Amino acid sequence: MPGKMTVLLIDDDPSHLKLYSWVVDKGGYRTLTALVKGNSVALPRDEQVDLTVLDYRIGTTITAVEVARQLAATFPKKPILVLSDLPWMPDDIAPYAAAFVRKGEPEQMLQTIEKLIAA
Numbered sequence: 001m002p003g004k005m006t007v008l009l010i011d012d013d014p015s016h017l018k019l020y021s022w023v024v025d026k027g028g029y030r031t032l033t034a035l036v037k038g039n040s041v042a043l044p045r046d047e048q049v050d051l052t053v054l055d056y057r058i059g060t061t062i063t064a065v066e067v068a069r070q071l072a073a074t075f076p077k078k079p080i081l082v083l084s085d086l087p088w089m090p091d092d093i094a095p096y097a098a099a100f101v102r103k104g105e106p107e108q109m110l111q112t113i114e115k116l117i118a119a
Contacts (some may be wrong), residue, residue, distance in 0.1 A: 005030050006029065006032060006048055006050050006051075007030070007049075009034070012058040029113065032047055036058045040062060045070070050119075051081060052075065052079070053113070054075060055087050057086075064093055065092050065093050067094070068096035079096055079099070081097070081112055081113060083118070085103045085104075088100075098116050099115075
């Protein structure tokens with residue numbers, strides 16, 4: 001049982017955030033969402049975050065790598081799970097990522113969240 005661990009979901013598409021939030025909520029986790037707009041993302045600095053799920057292909061002027069840097073500074077030592085439609089972990093974000101899951105695999109995403117939070 002995962003308890004009430006908090007998962008932060010970051011994407012530039014509100015419909016993706018809604019879908020990921022539904023999946024993660026069903027897994028028994030508390031979710032927070034952050035919508036990437038233009039060249040920024042408002043991270044929840046007054047919240048406890050146990051893990052972040054970050055979409056790699058955010059179609060904005062800020063990159064997922066820049067967001068990952070912000071996450072590492074704001075929530076040090078908290079794992080980042082990267083989601084992407086690519087078949088492999090992109091090299092530029094690999095130093096920040098604890099794991100990689102392909103989009104469209106909700107069960108794999110939940111299993112990976114569980115493993116990362118338990119570690």
